[in-house]
Amino acid sequence: xxxxxxxxxxxxxxxxxxxxxxxxxxxxxxxxxxxxxxxxxxxxxxxxxxxxxxxxxxxxxxxxxxxxxxxxxxxxxxxxxxxxxxxxxxxxxxxxxxxxxxxxxxxxxxxxxxxxxxxxxxxxxxxxxxxxxxxxxxxxxxxxxxxxxxxxxxxxxxxxxxxxxxxxxxxxxxxxxxxxxxxxxxxxxxxxxxxxxxxxxxxxxxxxxxxxxxxxxxxxxxxxxxxxxxxxxxxxxxxxxxxxxxxxxxxxxxxxxxxxxxxxxxxxxxxxxxxxxxxxxxxxxxxxxxxxxxxxxxxxxxxxxxxxxxxxxxxxxxxxxxxxxxxxxxxxxxxxxxxxxxxxxxxxxxxxxxxxxxxxxxxxxxxxxxxxxxxxxxxxxxxxxxxxxxxxxxxxxxxxxxxxxxxxxxxxxxxxxxxxxxxxxxxxxxxxxxxxxxxxxxxxxxxxxxxxxxxxxxxxxxxxxxxxxxxxxxxxxxxxxxxxxxxxxxxxxxxxxxxxxxxxxxxxxxxxxxxxxxxxxxxxxxxxxxxxxxxxxxxxxxxxxxxxxxxxxxxxxxxxxxxxxxxxxxxxxxxxxxxxxxxxxxxxxxxxxxxxxxxxxxxxxxxxxxxxxxxxxxxxxxxxxxxxxxxxxx
Numbered sequence: 086x087x088x089x090x091x092x093x094x095x096x097x098x099x100x101x102x103x104x105x106x107x108x109x110x111x112x113x114x115x116x117x118x119x120x121x122x123x124x125x126x127x128x129x130x131x132x133x134x135x136x137x138x139x140x141x142x143x144x145x146x147x148x149x150x151x152x153x154x155x156x157x158x159x160x161x162x163x164x165x166x167x168x169x170x171x172x173x174x175x176x177x178x179x180x181x182x183x184x185x186x187x188x189x190x191x192x193x194x195x196x197x198x199x200x201x202x203x204x205x206x207x208x209x210x211x212x213x214x215x216x217x218x219x220x221x222x223x224x225x226x227x228x229x230x231x232x233x234x235x236x237x238x239x240x241x242x243x244x245x246x247x248x249x250x251x252x253x254x255x256x257x258x259x260x261x262x263x264x265x266x267x268x269x270x271x272x273x274x275x276x277x278x279x280x281x282x283x284x285x286x287x288x289x290x291x292x293x294x295x296x297x298x299x300x301x302x303x304x305x306x307x308x309x310x311x312x313x314x315x316x317x318x319x320x321x322x323x324x325x326x327x328x329x330x331x332x333x334x335x336x337x338x339x340x341x342x343x344x345x346x347x348x349x350x351x352x353x354x355x356x357x358x359x360x361x362x363x364x365x366x367x368x369x370x371x372x373x374x375x376x377x378x379x380x381x382x383x384x385x386x387x388x389x390x391x392x393x394x395x396x397x398x399x400x401x402x403x404x405x406x407x408x409x410x411x412x413x414x415x416x417x418x419x420x421x422x423x424x425x426x427x428x429x430x431x432x433x434x435x436x437x438x439x440x441x442x443x444x445x446x447x448x449x450x451x452x453x454x455x456x457x458x459x460x461x462x463x464x465x466x467x468x469x470x471x472x473x474x475x476x477x478x479x480x481x482x483x484x485x486x487x488x489x490x491x492x493x494x495x496x497x498x499x500x501x502x503x504x505x506x507x508x509x510x511x512x513x514x515x516x517x518x519x520x521x522x523x524x525x526x527x528x529x530x531x532x533x534x535x536x537x538x539x540x541x542x543x544x545x546x547x548x549x550x551x552x553x554x555x556x557x558x559x560x561x562x563x564x565x566x567x568x569x570x571x572x573x574x575x576x577x578x579x580x581x582x583x584x585x586x587x588x589x590x591x592x593x594x595x596x597x598x599x600x601x602x603x604x605x606x607x608x609x610x611x612x613x614x615x616x617x618x619x620x621x622x623x624x625x626x627x628x629x630x631x632x633x634x635x636x637x638x639x640x641x642x643x644x645x646x647x648x649x650x651x652x653x654x655x656x657x658x659x660x661x662x663x664x665x666x667x668x669x670x671x672x673x674x675x676x677x678x679x680x681x682x683x684x685x686x687x688x689x690x691x692x693x694x695x696x697x698x699x700x701x702x703x704x705x706x707x708x709x710x711x712x713x714x715x716x717x718x719x
Contacts, residue, residue, distance in 0.1 A: 559650025562610020
């Protein structure tokens with residue numbers, strides 16, 4: 086604003102304020118229109134059609150007609166969309182010289198050793214894997230190979246020729262079978278690099294994979310580095326991308342989500358003792374658990390750097406290809422739980438090679454469930470469901486009664502169900518009402534619950550309380566489903582629609598974001614079902630009344646995270662949520678603007694637990710129109 090007089094600057098500020106007021110009023114008016122009963126009625130057929138399609142898809146998915154569903158309903162459009170996305174990604178890639186010039190500026194110049202166990206490989210796939218390393222834009226690499234007693238002589242002859250042509254290739258042969266972990270360790274004995282990456286004999290590295298790793302560790306050493314990946318079909322086409330969140334300790338306790346491309350710091354590998362043969366099939370999972378259990382530094386590169394070949398003998402083709410890998414992963418996680426002294430039991434998860442860590446309670450703390458309500462009919466359904474579908478008995482229910490003039494019904498319900506009733510009068514103000522309820526609560530753990538939420542899993546409350554007792558965890562959220570079974574809440578992401586969104590809301594799951602069935606770290610969870618220790622809630626000052634309707638839950642979660650605690654999404658605590666049964670939906674501009682002013686820097690950084698290759702313009706977790714081509718770690 087150089088050159089403006091103080092008077093002119095003041096006039097400009099007044100004009101900006103006037104425009105903001107006009108926009109706020111327009112936004113509020115649009116909100117009223119959006120909440121109009123007629124408008125909502127006109128949208129009903131579209132919602133019914135979407136629900137019907139989703140239900141049909143789910144039914145077909147679990148029926149003998151699944152191949153028909155895969156062939157006709159879902160996939161062709163998804164495969165075509167990803168193919169176009171991958172083409173845009175490749176087109177946006179700089180020329181090799183750009184990487185060479187950029188690499189010269191790196192503060193560190195690590196040597197990256199790639200270890201490869203080989204056993205009876207298919208020749209063309211092995212050659213393609215080796216060539217993908219030769220084509221790397223990062224020149225300081227080694228390929229360390231152990232032939233694990235392959236029956237064909239050409240394997241040793243091929244690598245002997247490779248070693249003669251390029252001193253960066255190192256080769257050893259075992260005359261007896263060592264297994265995948267043993268052969269990988271034997272190949273690792275040849276490695277002299279600062280970092281060690283793992284490559285299967287039939288998979289392919291992206292040309293910039295090692296450059297991206299070198300750049301990721303340039304800001305400081307990391308014990309583990311991992312990337313996104315996809316698969317190669319039988320025709321060598323890129324399909325089925327696996328986009329991953331940033332480092333999430335709880336997600337690693339649910340499955341080996343780090344997958345490919347996994348790179349470990351050599352000193353961390355040596356300290357961990359490399360791979361253990363007792364965990365063949367999930368040897369990488371066991372390694373990742375051991376390296377990270379003492380707080381190792383982990384970094385995520387949100388780019389697809391690894392292409393995992395899909396063939397009948399690979400779990401990339403179907404999850405039943407190596408059933409022993411699930412058992413090995415179960416054993417690895419159970420061993421990690423014992424080492425760490427965690428009070429938890431390992432159970433099978435919702436899909437192969439996934440697990441649930443059922444945490445045990447420390448004692449039986451009182452849980453205070455705070456419910457704000459002004460609708461006796463809705464509240465009655467909620468209270469009855471809590472009585473019949475909640476196994477955790479040591480609980481107090483605090484009903485914050487929003488007085489509206491017809492109040493006898495709620496007063497009667499509170500008395501019949503032995504609830505603590507707190508009166509509140511005035512406009513709807515979720516933050517203030519919850520704070521009032523918290524003040525009247527005697528529990529060690531607070532659980533804020535909407536009156537239109539009902540349990541589906543009887544152990545939902547004990548599950549949330551067990552997480553809330555963890556000293557490093559600040560807030561815990563549940564999985565909420567709409568009455569039709571679609572996802573309402575599976576964790577919240579910062580940056581969606583320039584605010585906070587619920588990825589996959591109104592869907593039955595996204596082909597590009599498949600982490601909703603397992604526990605993981607998230608940036609925020611919904612206040613419709615949110616658990617927090619009462620002491621921490623008081624320390625944070627409760628919900629901020631500056632957000633009376635929206636953003637109060639995400640604001641609390643971000644303040645908790647800023648204080649150094651984690652926010653966890655737990656899908657085993659599953660409830661149904663009718664959503665907005667007692668108030669109209671929508672977001673007011675004043676709250677949105679305040680939230681952006683407060684958390685704008687977090688918006689700029691992007692959500693660490695939501696992949697930047699997915700759209701932030703909607704909640705359907707579709708592909709972002711612009712692939713993430715920046716070579717920066719997350």
